[in-house]
Amino acid sequence: MTHSNDLFSAAKQVIPGGVNSPVRSFGGVGGTPVFIDHASGPYIFDSENKRYIDYVGSWGPLILGHAHPEVIAAVTETAQKGLSFGAPTEIETRIAQAVCELMPSIELVRMVSSGTEATMSAIRLARGFTGRDKIVKFEGCYHGHSDSLLVKAGSGALTFGVPSSPGVPAALAENTITLTYNDNESVVELFKKIGDSIACIIVEPVAGNMNCIPPVSGFLETLRQVCDESGALLIFDEVMTGFRVGLHGAQGVYNITPDLTTLGKVIGGGMPVGAFGGKRQVMEYLAPIGPVYQAGTLSGNPVAMAAGLKTLELIAKPDFYEILTEKTTRFVNGMKDRASQAGIPLSSNVVGGMFGLFFSEDKQITSFAQVAQCDQDRFKRFFHSMLDNGVYLAPSAFEAGFVSAAHSDEIIDETLDIAAKVFKTL
Ligand code: PMP
Numbered sequence: 001m002t003h004s005n006d007l008f009s010a011a012k013q014v015i016p017g018g019v020n021s022p023v024r025s026f027g028g029v030g031g032t033p034v035f036i037d038h039a040s041g042p043y044i045f046d047s048e049n050k051r052y053i054d055y056v057g058s059w060g061p062l063i064l065g066h067a068h069p070e071v072i073a074a075v076t077e078t079a080q081k082g083l084s085f086g087a088p089t090e091i092e093t094r095i096a097q098a099v100c101e102l103m104p105s106i107e108l109v110r111m112v113s114s115g116t117e118a119t120m121s122a123i124r125l126a127r128g129f130t131g132r133d134k135i136v137k138f139e140g141c142y143h144g145h146s147d148s149l150l151v152k153a154g155s156g157a158l159t160f161g162v163p164s165s166p167g168v169p170a171a172l173a174e175n176t177i178t179l180t181y182n183d184n185e186s187v188v189e190l191f192k193k194i195g196d197s198i199a200c201i202i203v204e205p206v207a208g209n210m211n212c213i214p215p216v217s218g219f220l221e222t223l224r225q226v227c228d229e230s231g232a233l234l235i236f237d238e239v240m241t242g243f244r245v246g247l248h249g250a251q252g253v254y255n256i257t258p259d260l261t262t263l264g265k266v267i268g269g270g271m272p273v274g275a276f277g278g279k280r281q282v283m284e285y286l287a288p289i290g291p292v293y294q295a296g297t298l299s300g301n302p303v304a305m306a307a308g309l310k311t312l313e314l315i316a317k318p319d320f321y322e323i324l325t326e327k328t329t330r331f332v333n334g335m336k337d338r339a340s341q342a343g344i345p346l347s348s349n350v351v352g353g354m355f356g357l358f359f360s361e362d363k364q365i366t367s368f369a370q371v372a373q374c375d376q377d378r379f380k381r382f383f384h385s386m387l388d389n390g391v392y393l394a395p396s397a398f399e400a401g402f403v404s405a406a407h408s409d410e411i412i413d414e415t416l417d418i419a420a421k422v423f424k425t426l
Pocket of ligand 1 (some may be wrong): 026040059112115116117119142143145155204208209238239240264265274
């Protein structure tokens with residue numbers, strides 16, 4: 001029995017499935033989840049002090065690596081002054097200014113405590129603003145677990161085979177229309193029929209919850225166009241991609257201006273933070289100046305804001321994303337090269353510090369259907385062998401991976417050497 005086995009058994013006595021978020025249970029790959037004790041830079045250490053090179057980064061937030069000294073200092077210093085006041089603090093304005101500056105489509109922004117809250121609130125705002133109920137999302141995209149959005153969802157919902165969850169009232173789910181990601185035609189067709197009853201389209205501008213799938217050329221443009229024509233709002237869910245694929249988010253990479261943007265992960269630097277923002281005219285529909293209600297006891301929590309603000313400062317340094325993209329590309333190309341030497345077909349996608357690896361013969365992966373056809377069994381064997389050899393990858397074939405600024409060339413090479421050995425056993 002490993003220590004993690006003992007900890008998992010104890011956890012299962014008092015926590016459903018032993019975890020506070022489903023994919024952590026290793027349900028997608030089998031076996032016992034690794035219990036983490038601490039982390040530093042590119043490494044996480046388990047409860048027996050075994051070291052792993054980490055390509056999950058807490059599912060995206062830790063773009064600077066774990067326990068970055070400047071982020072920890074900012075958090076510690078702020079915590080000394082008290083943990084929460086439930087009253088305005090200056091640091092909330094400072095992070096809002098930073099977000100508005102980095103993402104010019106955001107004129108006003110509100111802080112929340114998770115990505116789920118951000119998307120749930122953005123959807124309510126879009127419905128309130130337009131006076132329409134229907135929303136459009138794409139199969140395999142995950143936007144958190146609020147009722148309207150847990151329909152044909154990705155991430156853990158997909159890993160566990162319940163993309164549409166029991167407990168979501170049918171009457172609500174009926175208002176969520178699900179289309180195929182990267183399929184322009186179905187979008188145009190739907191909007192021709194019922195465009196004037198649609199409140200919004202919500203989309204991951206780079207899908208990261210069905211592994212990693214960038215938008216095909218023209219997809220985001222089509223969404224922008226049908227929204228403009230119909231009066232629906234375009235919501236970019238940049239919880240994952242915001243400050244991950246580039247300093248100005250996916251909207252900066254692909255040069256499309258959404259009406260609303262949702263943020264999470266990197267914006268909190270590892271603390272529980274989400275945000276949603278966009279056009280002034282729309283955001284002014286929110287309470288206390290507008291009629292759409294939204295609130296939070298811990299929203300804008302000063303300690304969380306300190307972690308986020310310091311992270312935003314550090315990622316804004318010159319060349320940060322060029323270097324991060326180089327590292328990620330080097331990693332992914334190295335993996336493909338090692339797989340090919342072992343005769344294993346492997347495809348990949350990379351955008352900034354985000355990547356996808358696919359056990360597939362297809363050269364290019366652009367659809368959910370292709371991801372669903374990848375070799376799951378091979379992925380599971382690969383995952384466990386990498387883990388045994390000290391590399392921590394996302395425990396599901398339906399999740400994107402992340403490289404941080406703390407992953408040096410040497411660490412990436414070490415990972416590739418391990419992968420070369422593992423691929424030969426698959
Ligand atoms: N939207 C996207 C694109 C996400 O990737 C996630 C989480 N992986 C969420 C929303 C939900 O965020 P949270 O888990 O913080 O509620």
